[in-house]
Amino acid sequence: AQSVTQPDIHITVSEGASLELRCNYSYGATPYLFWYVQSPGQGLQLLLKYFSGDTLVQGIKGFEAEFKRSQSSFNLRKPSVHWSDAAEYFCASTLDNYGQNFVFGPGTRLSVLP
Amino acid sequence: NAGVTQTPKFRVLKTGQSMTLLCAQDMNHEYMYWYRQDPGMGLRLIHYSVGEGTTAKGEVPDGYNVSRLKKQNFLLGLESAAPSQTSVYFCASGFQSLTIPAGANVLTFGAGSRLTVL
Numbered sequence: 483a484q485s486v487t488q489p490d491i492h493i494t495v496s497e498g499a500s501l502e503l504r505c506n507y508s509y510g511a512t513p514y515l516f517w518y519v520q521s522p523g524q525g526l527q528l529l530l531k532y533f534s535g536d537t538l539v540q541g542i543k544g545f546e547a548e549f550k551r552s553q554s555s556f557n558l559r560k561p562s563v564h565w566s567d568a569a570e571y572f573c574a575s576t577l578d579n580y581g582q583n584f585v586f587g588p589g590t591r592l593s594v595l596p
Numbered sequence: 597n598a599g600v601t602q603t604p605k606f607r608v609l610k611t612g613q614s615m616t617l618l619c620a621q622d623m624n625h626e627y628m629y630w631y632r633q634d635p636g637m638g639l640r641l642i643h644y645s646v647g648e649g650t651t652a653k654g655e656v657p658d659g660y661n662v663s664r665l666k667k668q669n670f671l672l673g674l675e676s677a678a679p680s681q682t683s684v685y686f687c688a689s690g691f692q693s694l695t696i697p698a699g700a701n702v703l704t705f706g707a708g709s710r711l712t713v714l
């Protein structure tokens with residue numbers, strides 16, 4: 483069965499520090515990959531997506547993610563974290579064009595220290 | 597442009613009561629989805645619809661019913677609420693983009709509805 487794992491339940495970083503959130507998927511083929519962010523009391527907002535081509539994907543709010551086929555990973559990075567980045571981050575994937583087949587990871591909660 | 601709107605935002609029910617959550621989207625999306633979000637489990641798909649008048653079961657459909665009588669609305673019903681249905685419910689809508697490779701579906705989410713069943 484398809485699965486998406488996010489090994490870190492909760493990460494705390496200082497404002498201005500760099501950030502990397504991990505995401506691993508288990509599929510036979512390369513899936514479409516997404517990162518969503520959920521601010522407190524809000525819905526999920528798409529940060530970035532990977533479908534094919536360049537393995538380094540740029541997203542909104544200064545985030546980027548790198549697809550590594552050999553490691554089945556799609557890690558999210560930001561060079562300098564801002565206090566407003568405190569939120570929950572979800573990695574998601576699907577093998578096809580249909581949203582009903584999206585699989586979400588359990589989420590990583592990011593706390594930012596002043 | 598409101599996007600995806602969910603009502604109500606909060607609700608407390610007693611075991612056995614019924615209720616309906618409403619999702620409305622103004623983006624003319626064909627696809628609509630209901631998810632539940634529980635701590636440590638990410639989002640799990642309850643039911644979905646690929647067009648007006650159609651519905652289908654997702655990963656965790658038991659105890660829920662849905663209807664899509666109008667393209668812009670997707671209703672999630674609980675006929676007899678149970679404490680296990682205490683959760684945050686998210687609606688999403690989607691379309692298949694002609695500009696993205698392979699026409700992949702893109703999801704837009706509502707702000708969520710927090711339901712507590714006592």
